[in-house]
Amino acid sequence: MAKMKKRSVILSILLLAVLVLVLFLIDGHASKYIIRITRLCAINIILALSMNLVQGFTGIFSLGHAGFMAIGAYSVALLTIPVAKKETIFMLEPLIAPLNTLTLPFGVALIIGGLLAAAVAFFIGLPCLRLRGDYLAIATLGFSEIIRILITNAQSLTNGAQGLKSIPKTADVWWCYGIALLTIVFIALLISSSHGRALKAIREDEIAAESMGISLLRHKMLSFMISAFLAAVGGGLYASYIGTIGPDVFQISRTYDILMIVVMGGMGSITGSVMAAFIVTIGQEWLRVLDGPLPFLSFWPENGVAGMRMVVFSLLLLVVILFFRNGLFGHKELTWSSIGNRLSRLAGHKPAKEVNGHE
Amino acid sequence: MFDLTRLLQTLTDALSLGSLYALIAIGYTMVYGVLRLINFAHGEIFMIAMYIVFYGVSMFAMPWYVTFLVTILVTALLGTAAERLAYRPLRSAPRISSLVSAIGVSYFLQNLATVIFGGRPLTFPQIELFTDVLVIGDVYIQRLSLIVPVVTAVLLLMLLFLIKRTRTGMAMRAVSRDYDAASLMGIDLNKTIAITFFIGSALAGVGAIMWGMKYTRISPTIGSMPGIKCFIAAVLGGIGNTAGAVLGGLLIGFIEIVTVALVPELSGYRDAFAFIVLIVVLLVKPTGLLGEKTTEKV
Numbered sequence: 001m002a003k004m005k006k007r008s009v010i011l012s013i014l015l016l017a018v019l020v021l022v023l024f025l026i027d028g029h030a031s032k033y034i035i036r037i038t039r040l041c042a043i044n045i046i047l048a049l050s051m052n053l054v055q056g057f058t059g060i061f062s063l064g065h066a067g068f069m070a071i072g073a074y075s076v077a078l079l080t081i082p083v084a085k086k087e088t089i090f091m092l093e094p095l096i097a098p099l100n101t102l103t104l105p106f107g108v109a110l111i112i113g114g115l116l117a118a119a120v121a122f123f124i125g126l127p128c129l130r131l132r133g134d135y136l137a138i139a140t141l142g143f144s145e146i147i148r149i150l151i152t153n154a155q156s157l158t159n160g161a162q163g164l165k166s167i168p169k170t171a172d173v174w175w176c177y178g179i180a181l182l183t184i185v186f187i188a189l190l191i192s193s194s195h196g197r198a199l200k201a202i203r204e205d206e207i208a209a210e211s212m213g214i215s216l217l218r219h220k221m222l223s224f225m226i227s228a229f230l231a232a233v234g235g236g237l238y239a240s241y242i243g244t245i246g247p248d249v250f251q252i253s254r255t256y257d258i259l260m261i262v263v264m265g266g267m268g269s270i271t272g273s274v275m276a277a278f279i280v281t282i283g284q285e286w287l288r289v290l291d292g293p294l295p296f297l298s299f300w301p302e303n304g305v306a307g308m309r310m311v312v313f314s315l316l317l318l319v320v321i322l323f324f325r326n327g328l329f330g331h332k333e334l335t336w337s338s339i340g341n342r343l344s345r346l347a348g349h350k351p352a353k354e355v356n357g358h359e
Numbered sequence: 360m361f362d363l364t365r366l367l368q369t370l371t372d373a374l375s376l377g378s379l380y381a382l383i384a385i386g387y388t389m390v391y392g393v394l395r396l397i398n399f400a401h402g403e404i405f406m407i408a409m410y411i412v413f414y415g416v417s418m419f420a421m422p423w424y425v426t427f428l429v430t431i432l433v434t435a436l437l438g439t440a441a442e443r444l445a446y447r448p449l450r451s452a453p454r455i456s457s458l459v460s461a462i463g464v465s466y467f468l469q470n471l472a473t474v475i476f477g478g479r480p481l482t483f484p485q486i487e488l489f490t491d492v493l494v495i496g497d498v499y500i501q502r503l504s505l506i507v508p509v510v511t512a513v514l515l516l517m518l519l520f521l522i523k524r525t526r527t528g529m530a531m532r533a534v535s536r537d538y539d540a541a542s543l544m545g546i547d548l549n550k551t552i553a554i555t556f557f558i559g560s561a562l563a564g565v566g567a568i569m570w571g572m573k574y575t576r577i578s579p580t581i582g583s584m585p586g587i588k589c590f591i592a593a594v595l596g597g598i599g600n601t602a603g604a605v606l607g608g609l610l611i612g613f614i615e616i617v618t619v620a621l622v623p624e625l626s627g628y629r630d631a632f633a634f635i636v637l638i639v640v641l642l643v644k645p646t647g648l649l650g651e652k653t654t655e656k657v
Contacts, residue, residue, distance in 0.1 A: 305474055322460065
């Protein structure tokens with residue numbers, strides 16, 4: 001067992017080294033387009049993990065992610081746009097003090113956005129987390145919309161419907177993957193801690209968990225706030241990634257996009273979310289073909305069908321939930337020993353006894 | 360500042376908006392009653408109904424009554440098809456799966472509508488019989504504003520008769536009371552659930568026709584906000600309770616219109632009212648105004 005653990009550590013370090021090397025090559029040599037998609041993959045990993053923490057591990061079906069993302073995105077935008085640019089952006093009403101003369105480093109802005117979202121999550125959670133299942137879904141979705149409505153109306157803070165532009169594009173490959181990696185490690189540690197086990201107990205049976213002495217509200221609240229923090233960090237990176245944000249960016253469909261990744265990877269699987277983030281992000285780019293002309297299909301319009309990509313994408317969400325309800329991994333994790341077992345089974349050996357208790 | 364004319368104007372506005380919400384809310388409450396599922400696609404079915412009217416009247420120049428009938432029928436079939444294809448296979452799955460499936464259907468229909476009908480808003484056809492403006496004293500009232508509450512009331516009475524007095528209605532009540540016991544008693548679950556979706560979606564079709572004539576702008580995203588609000592209306596009235604859904608719809612309509620009339624500065628926040636109502640209801644009386652109390656058994 002100790003030998004296997006050592007092997008897993010070595011393999012993980014190797015994988016990390018390969019990843020850094022690949023990123024280094026992509027950052028230095030790949031086209032701008034490839035670099036953009038690579039960054040988006042990392043941002044989606046963060047967002048998917050943050051949603052998976054509440055939905056997959058705690059069993060809270062929260063649909064408020066777009067709202068938390070918006071908080072993070074607007075925090076980063078307002079704190080990092082250079083002062084001179086701010087004057088030209090806020091045409092209708094000037095930006096309120098002290099934001100109009102303030103710029104902070106990107107990392108600080110991300111953390112402030114995250115903390116702000118966590119604080120908002122606390123107040124949203126107080127009423128919402130007492131609700132069950134689908135009521136909670138509607139209530140959190142409602143709060144996400146309220147955040148968007150507030151942003152649209154707060155002209156002197158958010159520039160309203162005109163949105164914010166000239167957000168510095170600080171979020172390069174290293175920022176995105178650094179934070180994604182931190183998120184993965186953090187969630188993995190959290191899940192294997194006693195707090196994580198309490199969350200899983202709540203997911204499986206609230207009443208049983210409560211009777212075992214687990215404080216439902218406290219654990220759910222912590223999970224909800226951490227999730228909001230991470231969603232806001234993801235949103236902040238996203239703002240820096242696209243450079244221009246407005247209230248329309250954070251519609252409910254943003255939440256659905258993340259939901260697709262979580263469902264596909266398996267609710268309650270970290271490795272599943274990570275892999276699904278890559279598959280969905282790259283897949284969505286790849287589906288762009290559908291929006292353009294398809295010369296080999298005679299009935300296809302010459303200029304293509306704009307939006308076809310999203311039709312196929314949403315159909316995929318349905319197919320996954322209908323036919324592969326557990327996604328790629330369900331509750332399971334992809335671990336080195338599970339890969340090893342799979343490989344030895346392929347090679348015709350008897351599988352080694354399952355040693356680790358990952359579920 | 361608030362004279363009699365404006366009062367009457369506001370009240371008719373509130374009554375007609377509330378009645379429209381009520382019609383859509385019935386669909387939510389019926390489906391939730393039998394399946395314990397928030398039919399996220401309900402708002403999108405409502406949206407597609409508006410496009411069918413648009414194409415029927417504006418593009419194919421069909422008479423309005425034919426278009427209306429076709430619209431209601433197609434909408435009802437669409438709702439039933441959604442149940443058959445996307446909800447029925449997941450009936451024994453965890454509830455979260457059917458919820459995701461419902462979100463998937465809603466997202467799919469919205470994206471499909473964007474491709475087929477285009478993302479740009481269109482203007483709904485005006486049918487003079489309904490959209491004429493009547494002048495009573497100083498009050499300007501669209502004939503539609505008077506038709507809507509009447510139609511809603513008639514449909515509600517018909518529906519209540521169906522639920523309370525017919526065998527189908529009895530089956531629906533049995534399924535919503537106890538799913539397993541109902542099937543053990545020989546009730547055809549699939550048929551009963553299909554009928555529920557058919558009726559709920561047909562009512563959304565009726566609501567869509569009148570909504571389109573009243574608010575005139577249609578776009579692929581038009582259904583999502585009214586959809587969510589009407590679910591809230593159903594919760595407010597007591598989910599699973601048909602009369603409650605109507606009451607909830609009327610209340611939400613009144614709250615929106617009257618609040619904005621009293622405090623015009625809040626008009627930008629209009630869409631947020633319903634959500635605040637939802638939170639208050641769920642905290643104060645989670646079973647809604649007319650709902651029955653249920654406890655979760657261990």
